[in-house]
Amino acid sequence: MNQPASAYFIEERHDPNETHTLAVLVQNEPGVLARVIGLFSGRGYNIESLTVSETEAQKHLSRITIVTTGTPMVIAQIKNQLDRMIPVYQVVDMTQTRRSIERELAMVKVRGQGEHRVETLRLADAFRARVIDATTESFVFEITGNTDKINQFIDLMRPLGLVEVSRTGVAAIGRGPEGM
Amino acid sequence: MSDKSHDPNQMTGAAMIVRALIDHGVTDIFGYPGGAVLPIYDEIFQQSEVQHILVRHEQGAGHAAEGYARSTGKPGVALVTSGPGATNMVTPLTDALMDSIPLVCISGQVPTHLIGNDAFQECDTVGITRPCTKHNWLVRDVNDLAKVLHEAFYVATSGRPGPVLVDVPKDVQFATGTYHPPRKSDVHRSYAPRVKGDAAQIRKAVALLAGAKRPVIYSGGGVINSGPEATKLLRELVEVTGFPITSTLMGLGAYPASGKNWLGMLGMHGTYEANMAMHDCDVMLCVGARFDDRITGRVDAFSPGSKKIHIDIDPSSINKNIRVDVPIIGDCGNILGDILQVFKAEAKKPEIKNWWQQIAQWRARNSLYYKKSNDVILPQHAIQSLFEATRGKDTYITTEVGQHQMWAAQFYGFEEPHRWMTSGGLGTMGYGLPAAVGVQVAHPDSLVIDIAGDASVQMTMQEMSTAVQYELPIKIFILNNQYMGMVRQWQQLLHGNRLSHSYSEALPDFVKLAEAYGAVGLQVHKPGDLDGAIQEMISVKRPVLFDCRVAALENCFPMIPSGKAHNEMLLPEQANDEATAKAFAGGKALV
Incomplete structure (x- = not known):
């Protein structure tokens, strides 16, 4: 077996990557999102999706939902690194609890005429996508669902005249009566 | 109103x-x-x-x-x-x-x-x-x-x-x-650092410690940060268990260098006995250290047969580089106290005579050996002389970064915490001189010495002016080899001895420079003059720049070569050209 040239090359364990959705409750103060994003870029973690909005205005709380990938060791690091930031209240691994619902909203613009237009509408109906704008040669659909469903819908629209897509990123919440 | x-x-x-x-x-x-x-x-x-x-x-x-x-x-x-x-x-x-x-x-x-x-x-x-x-x-x-x-x-x-x-x-x-x-x-309601360790984890740790055959305690800067109580408890734990103890660069002084269980510093330039004990131990107790890459060497060959207990106040330090078996999150003073209490109540000192015999054999390799000379001052000798001259005095040591820093860590014995100020994590050349200014402000009557290199010290030399203005009698002890010594060492070991830009063609005359600042300049070339000059430096109650001319091409050993494990150290007596070439083959990429 070849000896790696440097300790820096063997550090990587070849555990398979996992995708995790993290819900991060933060104090809504200037720069808090920059802190979170800076942590990911500074330490070389991945962001697949990021959703952020104030959720409790009186308490100045915002909720950040991050979808990230990494080995189990890296995911644990990400959670610990987030948790030790001063304005972070809580980090919950929605994937680990396995009792969470994930949703994303996308707006999908499709341009086409004739048979394509009919087919587009039929598929949209099957995916429960709503028409929120229409012209004689285009539709804008609104679709919600998990990431896979939206990816699938977008793939189907591509040959039918897909123009552009705007997605919100994933929001997640735990099942059952308990809060996070 | x-x-x-x-x-x-x-x-x-x-x-x-x-x-x-x-x-x-x-x-x-x-x-x-x-x-x-x-x-x-x-x-x-x-x-x-x-x-x-x-x-x-x-x-x-x-x-x-x-x-x-x-x-x-x-x-x-x-x-x-x-x-x-x-x-x-x-x-x-x-x-x-x-x-x-x-x-x-x-x-x-x-x-x-x-x-x-x-x-x-x-x-x-x-x-x-x-x-x-x-x-x-x-x-x-x-x-x-x-x-x-x-x-x-x-x-x-x-x-x-x-x-x-x-x-x-x-x-x-x-x-x-x-x-x-x-x-x-x-205070942010979201910020609540955990201080107290989990009781169940502490019991698990004590059980491991009590059953250990080949234990080692590996302590770090966290013990010193935790305060005097943590230091006291660490010393007591060593006493109660009889375990050998090593420490990171940042942790020096928490356990006295003169203590009988002391193995010396571990890591890239640590002692052979410390690194071998880390590699061969069956139970490792890490207190307030973070398994930094300078400590672990090759990660997948790091202490392969041991159960690891890790005490750290920062949860993100746990399992960052090395997977541990018993993590305990909290303040190490607090947790050491709990461990001691449980250990004293429920366990007795494990029998580890064979382990100490093994350690004695490693010690006998004398990994800090260097060959003294009558003609030229060896940097290791200079630090040893400085240590002897200041032993028992109220002394604080700061350093810059490079070979002199490692030699200081190896050859200056620290008996108490807070006496050793060095840039460990970032490795900031130019740290030591201004740090000495700060130390002297805090301790006006103590002896404050910056062990420096000729390259590092020039990065923040201007603070001599501060020292003179506030009458801070700091001593800048420069091991002057005219090279960026550690850079040169790596170029020699890893880059075919092509010494690219690691030689200072034009150094200032440090004696005149000291005088220009209104400080005192001393220079010494000969080993025979060293002790007298050091005495003079100590007795002067003004800032001193001490230009100690040392052997130019001395390397810092022992050393764990890049990509190698703790038990693959290169010792000074083995460091001939062929062995070094072999040990460092293909390791260029290591920082």
Whole structure:
């Protein structure tokens, strides 16, 4: 077996990557999102999706939902690194609890005429996508669902005249009566 | 309406800053004035409780504050202006973050209405310092200032200590608002560092320790940060268990170098016995250290047969580099106390005579051996002489970064914590001289020595002027080999001895330079003159630049070559050309 040239090359364990959705409750103060994003870029973690909005205005709380990938060791690091930031209240691994619902909203613009237009509408109906704008040669659909469903819908629209897509990123919440 | 003009808590933002410093027991700060902090300097001028030390460069203020903090256990405070003042603080802030040093930096900022306008001496200070502070704040309203300042001190000193920065626009310094003294509610509700260790984990740890056949204690800077109680408990634990103990660069002094269970420092330039004990142990107790790459060497061959217990106040240190079996999160003083209590009640000293015999064999290899010379001063010999000359004195040692730093760690024996100030994590050349300034401010009557290299010391040489101004009798002990010694060593070992830009063609005459600053210059070439010159340096009650001319091409051994494990150390007697070439083959990529 070849000896790696440097300790820096063997550090990587070849555990398979996992995708995790993290819900991060933060104090809504200037720069808090920059802190979170800076942590990911500074330490070389991945962001697949990021959703952020104030959720409790009186308490100045915002909720950040991050979808990230990494080995189990890296995911644990990400959670610990987030948790030790001063304005972070809580980090919950929605994937680990396995009792969470994930949703994303996308707006999908499709341009086409004739048979394509009919087919587009039929598929949209099957995916429960709503028409929120229409012209004689285009539709804008609104679709919600998990990431896979939206990816699938977008793939189907591509040959039918897909123009552009705007997605919100994933929001997640735990099942059952308990809060996070 | 009440008359606010008689309310003693009504004051300007600038006055609040000085008041907050006083309320937090700050007696000395390090800084450099400029346009955006003039109101604060005006307040400083009109009081005498806080002494301000004027440095020559903001980086010097930061390192001086670090030295002050490390030698006292109290937070260090730096005051700088906006723009370049703040950007010059980036190195010390990062240094303090890596080494967990409590530092409070107050920076001036352009007035609020000019922020974002590319105003004169404006920079995005909180943006720039976000990744190099534990936390930072931009204060836009004078009525938030008191709360933020108190929170800043709390965040810097609690949990895993670290640097914080408070950026205060000039109009906020001028504005009048309400001050309040520190109170508990001044802290983010989201910030609650864990102090007490989990009882079940502590029991698991004790069970492992009690059953150990080949144990080792590996302690780090966290023990020193935790305070004198942690040091006392660590020593007691070593006594009660009879275990061998090694330490990181940052942890030197927590266990005395003269103690019988001491193995010496571990890691890349650690002793053979320390690294072999780490590699072959069956139970490892890591206290307040973080399995840094300079410690572990090759990660997948790191201490393969051991159960590892890891005590750390920062959960993100757990399983970052090395998977451990029993993590215990909390303050190490607190947890050591609990471990001792359970151990004393339920366990007895394990029988580890065979292990000590094995360690004695490793010790006999004498891994710190070097060949003395009558013609030229060996750097190791210089440090040993310095150690002998200062033994038993009230001495503090700072260092720069490079070979001299490793030799200092290897050959200077530290008996107490807070006596050793070095840039471990960041490896900042130029740290030692300003750090010595800070240490001397905190301990005016002690002997403060910066063990320096000729290259590092020139990075912050200007602070000699500070030392002279404040009559701080720091001793700068320069091991002058005319090279960036560690760079040269790596070029020799890894890059075919092509010494690319590691030789200083034109060094200043350090004796004349000292005299130009109004300090004392000494120079020594011959081993026979060394002891006398060191005595002279110690007896002079003024700042000294000591130009110690040492063997130019000496290498720092022992060494764990790149990509190798602890049991593949290169010892000095093996370090002939062929063995070194083989040991370092293909290892260029290691930093």
